[in-house]
Amino acid sequence: MTGGLQGPGPLDRPQPTGRRNSQGIRVDPDAEADPETRRAVLSALVEHEPGVLAEVSGLFSRRQFNIESLTVGPTENDNRARITLVFEEPEPGLEQAKKQLEKLLPVVSVTELPDDATRRELALIKVSATRPDEVSALASMYDAQAVDAGRETITVEVTGSKQKIDAAVEAFDRFGTHEIVRTGIAALSRGAEYTATTPDGAPADD
Amino acid sequence: MSDSPVSEMDETNEASEEIDRTEHSPEQRAEERPVTTGADSVVRALENAGVEYLFGVQGGAIMPVYDALYDSEQLTHLTMAHEQGASHAADAYGIVAGEPGVCLATSGPGATNLVTGIADANMDSDPMIALTGQVPTAFVGNDAFQETDTTGVTDPITKTNFFASDPDEVGDDVGAALALANTGRPGPTLVDLPKDITNAETDREPGEPKTPDTFHAPEKADEAAVEETARAIEAADKPVILAGGGVIKGDATDELRAFAKEYEIPVITTMPGIGAFPEDHELSLEWAGMHGTGFANMAITHCDVLIGIGTRFDDRLTGGIETFAPEAKVVHVDIDPAEISKNIHADYPLIGDAGAVIEQLHEEIEFAPDADEWREQCQTWKSEYPMDYQTPDDEPLKPEFVVEALDEATSDRAIVTTGVGQHQMWASQYWTFTEPRTWVSSHGLGTMGYGLPAAIGARLAADDDQEVICFEGDGSLLMTIQELSVAVRENMDITVAVLNNEYVGMVRQWQDAFFEGRHAASEYSWCPEFDKLAEAFGARGFAVDDYDEVADTIEAALEYDGPSVIDFHIDPRANVYPMVPSGGANGQFALSEAQLEDL
Ligand SMILES: Cc1ncc(C[n+]2csc(CCOP(=O)(O)OP(=O)(O)O)c2C)c(N)n1
Numbered sequence: 120m121t122g123g124l125q126g127p128g129p130l131d132r133p134q135p136t137g138r139r140n141s142q143g144i145r146v147d148p149d150a151e152a153d154p155e156t157r158r159a160v161l162s163a164l165v166e167h168e169p170g171v172l173a174e175v176s177g178l179f180s181r182r183q184f185n186i187e188s189l190t191v192g193p194t195e196n197d198n199r200a201r202i203t204l205v206f207e208e209p210e211p212g213l214e215q216a217k218k219q220l221e222k223l224l225p226v227v228s229v230t231e232l233p234d235d236a237t238r239r240e241l242a243l244i245k246v247s248a249t250r251p252d253e254v255s256a257l258a259s260m261y262d263a264q265a266v267d268a269g270r271e272t273i274t275v276e277v278t279g280s281k282q283k284i285d286a287a288v289e290a291f292d293r294f295g296t297h298e299i300v301r302t303g304i305a306a307l308s309r310g311a312e313y314t315a316t317t318p319d320g321a322p323a324d325d
Numbered sequence: 326m327s328d329s330p331v332s333e334m335d336e337t338n339e340a341s342e343e344i345d346r347t348e349h350s351p352e353q354r355a356e357e358r359p360v361t362t363g364a365d366s367v368v369r370a371l372e373n374a375g376v377e378y379l380f381g382v383q384g385g386a387i388m389p390v391y392d393a394l395y396d397s398e399q400l401t402h403l404t405m406a407h408e409q410g411a412s413h414a415a416d417a418y419g420i421v422a423g424e425p426g427v428c429l430a431t432s433g434p435g436a437t438n439l440v441t442g443i444a445d446a447n448m449d450s451d452p453m454i455a456l457t458g459q460v461p462t463a464f465v466g467n468d469a470f471q472e473t474d475t476t477g478v479t480d481p482i483t484k485t486n487f488f489a490s491d492p493d494e495v496g497d498d499v500g501a502a503l504a505l506a507n508t509g510r511p512g513p514t515l516v517d518l519p520k521d522i523t524n525a526e527t528d529r530e531p532g533e534p535k536t537p538d539t540f541h542a543p544e545k546a547d548e549a550a551v552e553e554t555a556r557a558i559e560a561a562d563k564p565v566i567l568a569g570g571g572v573i574k575g576d577a578t579d580e581l582r583a584f585a586k587e588y589e590i591p592v593i594t595t596m597p598g599i600g601a602f603p604e605d606h607e608l609s610l611e612w613a614g615m616h617g618t619g620f621a622n623m624a625i626t627h628c629d630v631l632i633g634i635g636t637r638f639d640d641r642l643t644g645g646i647e648t649f650a651p652e653a654k655v656v657h658v659d660i661d662p663a664e665i666s667k668n669i670h671a672d673y674p675l676i677g678d679a680g681a682v683i684e685q686l687h688e689e690i691e692f693a694p695d696a697d698e699w700r701e702q703c704q705t706w707k708s709e710y711p712m713d714y715q716t717p718d719d720e721p722l723k724p725e726f727v728v729e730a731l732d733e734a735t736s737d738r739a740i741v742t743t744g745v746g747q748h749q750m751w752a753s754q755y756w757t758f759t760e761p762r763t764w765v766s767s768h769g770l771g772t773m774g775y776g777l778p779a780a781i782g783a784r785l786a787a788d789d790d791q792e793v794i795c796f797e798g799d800g801s802l803l804m805t806i807q808e809l810s811v812a813v814r815e816n817m818d819i820t821v822a823v824l825n826n827e828y829v830g831m832v833r834q835w836q837d838a839f840f841e842g843r844h845a846a847s848e849y850s851w852c853p854e855f856d857k858l859a860e861a862f863g864a865r866g867f868a869v870d871d872y873d874e875v876a877d878t879i880e881a882a883l884e885y886d887g888p889s890v891i892d893f894h895i896d897p898r899a900n901v902y903p904m905v906p907s908g909g910a911n912g913q914f915a916l917s918e919a920q921l922e923d924l
Contacts, residue, residue, distance in 0.1 A: 120837055121720060122900040123917030126619055126710040129924055132912060135626060137651035143638075144670040145651065166539065170488075174480060181481055211666055218663035224485040224505075227539050 142211050154209035158187070160232040160306050161217060164315035166225040167193065167200040174223055175202060184208060184216045188240075188303030199227065201315070203305050228315045230308075238306040242284045245274045247295035254294055261287045272297050346399035347375045355530045363489070364393035364523035366496030367456065367516075370531040372399050374503045376427055378418060378785050379403070380411040382438075384431025385471060386458025389523035403781070403815060406807035408435050410778035412442020413805070416451045416513075417742060417765050417782035423576065425452040425506040426782055432458045433471030436517075437478065441772055443513045444482040448769025449597055450574060452511035454502050455479075461521040462490070475517045484512035489522045496531025504534040509542030510661040511574050543660060546675035546682045554656050554673040555689035561630035563699040564590045567613070570597030570768075571635015571659065573761040577680035578602070581634065584683050588693040591703050593621045595636050596753060597768045603759040610703060614642040615905045616750045619710025619914055622905065624703050625650055626912035630694075634658040635679045638668040639769065640907070648910035658682045710903070710916070712754060716872065721896040724748065724824045727875060728755035731794055731822060734879045739792040740765060740783050744776040744801025746831040748824035750901045752796040763791075774804030780819045781812055792883065795821045799852050800829040806858065812888035813863040820882045821859075821890040826897040827852045834900050838921055859890035867891040 138146045142154055165171045172191055179186050187205040194201050208216060213231075220229050232238075244263075246254060248271055258265055258275045261283070267274040277287045281304060288299060308314045349357075351373045360366045367390055371379070379402045383391055394402055405411040408430040415426030430439050436457040446453040460469040476486045484505055489495040495518065502514040536542075558564060572581050578601050585592050585608055592602040594612045604611050613621035625631065631653040636642070643649040649669060657664070657671035658679060665674040675682050714725045728751050732739075741756055742765040743749040749766060758764050765783050767775040780795035787793060802823055812819050832847040856866030865885045867878045869892065882889040903914040906924060915921035 120834075120900050120918055121896055121898045122714065122723075122902055123919075124619070124710070124902050125713065126916045128920045129913040129915065132623070133627070134912065135648075135651045138647050139649060139651055139670070141646060142670065143646050143649070143666070143668050145653075145672075170476065170480075173477070177480060211670070215663065215667055218665075222661070222663055224537060224539055 142209065144211075154211070156207050156209050157213060158205065158207045159213050160236065160238065160304065161204045161206075161220070161229055162232055162306060162314045163202040163204065163220055163229045164194070164227045165200050165202055166227065167198050168225060171200065171225045172202070174225065175204075175220065178219055178223065179206070179216070182216070182219060184212065190303040190305050192305070203303070205304050230315050232306050232308060232314065236306050236308050238280060238304050239278055240281055240284050240302055240304050241276065241278045242288065242299060242301045243274055243276055244288060244291045244299050245272050245297040246291050247271065247297065248273045250294060254291070257290060261290070263287065346372070347377060349399075351530065358396060360496070360528055360530050361526060362389065362393065362523065363492035363495045363518075363525045363527055364389040366492070366527060366529065366531055367499050367518065367523065368393040368397050368400065370496040370499035370503070370534065371427065372397060373531065374500065374534055375424070376400060376503075379427045379429055380405050380414040380418070380782065381429035382408050382411060382431070382435060384435045384458060386432035386460055386520045387429060387435065387456070387518070388458070389520060390429065390456065390458065390518060403785075403811060405778065405781075406810050407805065408438030409441050409774070410781070410805055410808040410811070412439040412453070412455065413445065413772070413775050413778035414782035415453050415455075416442055416446040416449075417779035418786045419446070419452040419511070420765050421740060421762050421783045421786035423452070423574075423762065425454050425503055427454050427456070429456040430458070431471065432460055432475065433473045436473055436475040440478065440482070441770075443479055443515065445767050445770040445772050445775065446513040447482045447484070449767070450511050450570065451513070452507040453513040454499075454506050455513060455515040456499070457515060457517050458523075459488075459517045459519040462519045463521070465519065475515070479515050482513070483515050486515040486517065488517045489519060492522050492525035492527040493529045495522055496529070500531050500534030501537060504536045505540065508536050508540070510571070543662070543677045544681055546658070546677040546685060548685075550673065550675055551682070551685045551689050554675060555686055555691070557630055557654055557656065557673060558588070558632065558686070558690055559692055559694055561694040562696060563627060563629040564694050564696055565610075565624050565628040565631055566590050566592045567595065567625065567631055567633045567636055568592055568598040568601040569595045569634060569636025572598055572601040572679050575635060575660065575679035577635070577678075577683055578761045580680045580683040580687070584687050587687070588690065589696065589700065590632070590694070591624060591700060593625055595639070595642050596766070598636065599753060599764040600758045600761040604757045605759060610707070612753065613911065615644070615907070616754065616901050616903060618712060618754070619903050619916065620703060620706035622903065622911040622914050623706045623710065626910070627702075628653045630654050630656065632656040632658070633669075634683065635660075637664050640668070643669065644905045644911045645908045648912065722870065722872060722875070722893060724751045724893070724895045724899055725755045726872065727822060727824060727893050727895065728752055728796070730875045730879055731820075732756045734876070734883060735792045735794060736790065738763060738788070738790070739794055740787055742766065742776045742779040742783055742793065742795045744797040744804075745771045745773045746798040746801055746829065747826070747834065747899070747901050748796050748798040748801070748830075751824065773798075773801040775801075777802060777805050777812075777821060778808045780821070781808060781817060784817045784819055793819045795819060797821055797823050798830060799823060799825045799827060799849070799855070802855070803853075809859065809862040809864055809888060809890070816887050818886055819888045821888070823855050823890065823892045824895050825852065825855065825892050826895050826899065828897055830897075830899075831901070837900075837918075838906070855890055855892035859888075865889035868894065870894045
């Protein structure tokens, strides 16, 4: 082949000693291990219009963010819906996901909820009805309610934290699980604090 | 413009030649020709935004819009040979004019043919708007004839898109799409126009184009952050500026030049940033990255403060992340917060408009960094790694020579468009760019076939005295050569230089480097004669084999008032250097085949 330029070869050039990690962060020789992943709950207030959910879920899949759960529903304002997203990423990824979400036009605001935020999930657990009394006893331990009871199956409704639901799902399995549905986490910040505010700090719901 | 179709048409219509309708007020337009349908309202929104040109292809679902266009004296529509050509032409128009280019197409295949150009504009953040016809609302979702979920298909490749659902508001949708395309970080937007909406009656004139309330574009960076950054720059020993395409899109080249010159900081550009800083200036190190200059790649590797402005730190620029500017504190100025620390961690993030933030820094910095030694080092690298090439008598024409000859024969403000491949790299390396908006290429997407339709869009946006030169490869040109028919029909003064190596050369180069020279599907056993093909289209065609024909042929082609094609038969074995293999260290660029083998 032809072409080529004059000049010292790669091995004859000075080399810097520094390095960056795969996140593009300069590696500090004193510290720095691989970044730890963190589980985060994001609450996004969005315009209540068709296609928003597709836009949000499309964004997460094409940028390879792992969503653990995503719920969406109306709010006190007819024009707004709230999306609650739970996902796990290393720190720079979390920040990136939040900023990418904020870039979507129908997204009004995005907040990461603190650990003490109220988080609830609902599950419907359909089990075999062969031992109805035991089902009902277990249900009361979990503050659960039987919402459908037939000759063959009983469906109980449980709400609570993810951990509580996980435990209930496991506990009811002893009766023989037919089917389960879980809503994913819905969350709001505690006290008078607003979960979502506009960039100028005002409540975003008006 | 003497060479444009419009003035030709205007000559046959004396009255309209006098009137510049872009200067009309919305009220004047409404009075002269009130809106009666949704389609009228689409056209009115374009007129009110000052649009002059549209690029597109007719078809069923978009016919109402074309019918409304028929009455507009402000808007000139260019029928392209293929919708991909329309989207590239609109994209290039946007790059050169700094105003959104407009393309339109019918539903289904018309819309999907636009997709490559939309994706291209999205990757390079070019202002553009696409208007697509759609089947009537009642048919949507039924797999109707020529139905495609266009908003679904284009969601990941547009800044945002709209599905028009109300004839009273469709003009506002178009206004919002136009405003969004060029506010904040530019990018393509799209409005999908169901035929019932454009056909429906309405007398509502569209309002002022405005961006939606949920959209925010930052202006100035946080003052405290600017102060901290200024201290870091003052303290630098080895500072370098990395100017990206955002500097040009943000019209911040004056601010950048003043800043760099005052504090004597060497300037590297990214490929899209070519033209942000004059390449013939002493402080210029030209551009860095995979095929960037050796001196730029040395400087970026060894700097201690890297001031990135309007760049997204793309992988073709950074090479392997681990070895990118490994000792530099990174200042990152960007209007898009999501770019900060996306690929390269920013030690000093400054979110805002490029020009505004450079001015903030300019004011805040109290003294220039003490960098005499560093600047000397940069000059040493320039002489150690010169971009000098050989032209042996017994070897065929070298592409670098052709690029330099065309640069020589044209003005400083000449516009260069390219396809994608080796020819693109030679054009960017051996042309000396000094002005913004003169380099028009497909960077992020790397779309073969971009050059010719881009030259058409660029020609309409350019001033009369700016030559438009299109560098194409034989493979790349074949992808969109049909657009030559448009250039001929509209008598556009464009010079296409084919750097013809009878290979898809960039692929052949990689095969030689990384696939043991196995030329799978990269060799043409037969390639058309581009000079004759050009003549068949009605353009002027030339073919060049020898060095002594180069200058005269270029002169003849430039003199011809209309499109011409010069088929330069270049050395088929020529390779592009320097080269950083993908994922490699920028400082470890290879200057030759032998050096590549050492890596
Ligand atoms: C649409 C498209 N298809 C495929 C590629 C992959 N590709 C990149 S460069 C190249 C070769 C281009 O050949 P040519 O146009 O002859 O230019 P040269 O490299 O020889 O200058 C190819 C096939 C691409 N970039 N774009």
